[in-house]
Amino acid sequence: MRHIKHERFSYSDSIHLVSNAIQDFYGDYWDFEYFWEAIRDEFPHKLFKSEKETILHEYLWCISNNSSVIEDFRNSDYSQEIFVFYENTLKDFDVRIPSKIIPNFEYIERHGFCENCKSCRKLIAYVDWIQEKIDELKPNIIHSAFHVLMLNKHFLRDFHERLAEYIVRDKAHLHQLHSEFISETGKIKRMSSWPVWLKRGVFFRDKGVCTICRNPLSGDLFLGIDPDMDHIVPLDKHGSNDPSNLQILCNKCNNKKRHYSSTTSSYDIPYWNLPTGDQE
Ligand SMILES: [Zn+2]
Numbered sequence: 655m656r657h658i659k660h661e662r663f664s665y666s667d668s669i670h671l672v673s674n675a676i677q678d679f680y681g682d683y684w685d686f687e688y689f690w691e692a693i694r695d696e697f698p699h700k701l702f703k704s705e706k707e708t709i710l711h712e713y714l715w716c717i718s719n720n721s722s723v724i725e726d727f728r729n730s731d732y733s734q735e736i737f738v739f740y741e742n743t744l745k746d747f748d749v750r751i752p753s754k755i756i757p758n759f760e761y762i763e764r765h766g767f768c769e770n771c772k773s774c775r776k777l778i779a780y781v782d783w784i785q786e787k788i789d790e791l792k793p794n795i796i797h798s799a800f801h802v803l804m805l806n807k808h809f810l811r812d813f814h815e816r817l818a819e820y821i822v823r824d825k826a827h828l829h830q831l832h833s834e835f836i837s838e839t840g841k842i843k844r845m846s847s848w849p850v851w852l853k854r855g856v857f858f859r860d861k862g863v864c865t866i867c868r869n870p871l872s873g874d875l876f877l878g879i880d881p882d883m884d885h886i887v888p889l890d891k892h893g894s895n896d897p898s899n900l901q902i903l904c905n906k907c908n909n910k911k912r913h914y915s916s917t918t919s920s921y922d923i924p925y926w927n928l929p930t931g932d933q934e
């Protein structure tokens with residue numbers, strides 16, 4: 655683990671973003687159409703070859719672009735709660751707000767937001783300052799949210815099943831432009847091999863156990879023993895090679911699942927209540 659770069663995560667803002675991403679996914683089809691067009695036209699390579707900046711990252715960018723700090727403030731009527739929320743998000747990244755730019759909330763709360771007085775203008779400048787910082791930190795916030803959403807396997811399955819519907823719908827178009835990666839029937843070609851970073855990432859997320867039967871996969875990730883990488887939504891069912899469509903399975907479960915089903919599981923290993931040894 656020595657060579658792994660440690661990163662700051664913002665669990666304050668990322669959980670908020672993940673919750674919006676899930677709500678939008680299950681609630682609003684228009685957004686997905688818009689998102690799909692971006693994938694189809696700008697990032698089709700992400701469907702064909704696993705990339706570190708995944709389709710899920712793109713989806714989170716898309717969701718995150720639907721809102722802004724300024725709007726959040728406006729919608730909350732400039733309440734102090736929303737300031738506390740953003741303050742905490744910035745704290746996750748060790749960004750401190752200079753005290754001299756902090757407006758007098760109590761005064762604004764008493765006299766209301768008029769936009770013109772000295773206090774209100776200070777508040778506007780303050781919101782702009784936060785917006786700018788959040789924009790700078792956006793890639794980290796997206797990456798934090800990615801780590802949370804990658805744990806939600808049922809979401810990942812539904813997400814890739816929805817993508818598969820669009821792949822089928824636009825298969826002629828995709829095949830015409832990228833015939834080396836996708837067949838006429840809309841099936842994406844298998845990767846010849848998986849990059850090591852990807853195998854390690856998926857193995858680590860899945861904690862080294864088969865997603866379906868929960869048996870530990872023999873061997874150690876860092877000793878180079880390969881588990882079976884499985885497409886949650888199979889290539890035969892128009893799944894893609896995006897990392898968010900992958901999970902690890904044991905040989906037996908993989909042979910049973912094959913290219914028929916999109917079986918996955920919401921089981922995980924809690925880090926709380928881990929066995930203590932003697933007492934167990
Ligand atoms: Zn005012």
Ligand SMILES: [Zn+2]
Pocket residue numbers: 864865866867868869903904905906907908
């Ligand atoms: Zn298994």
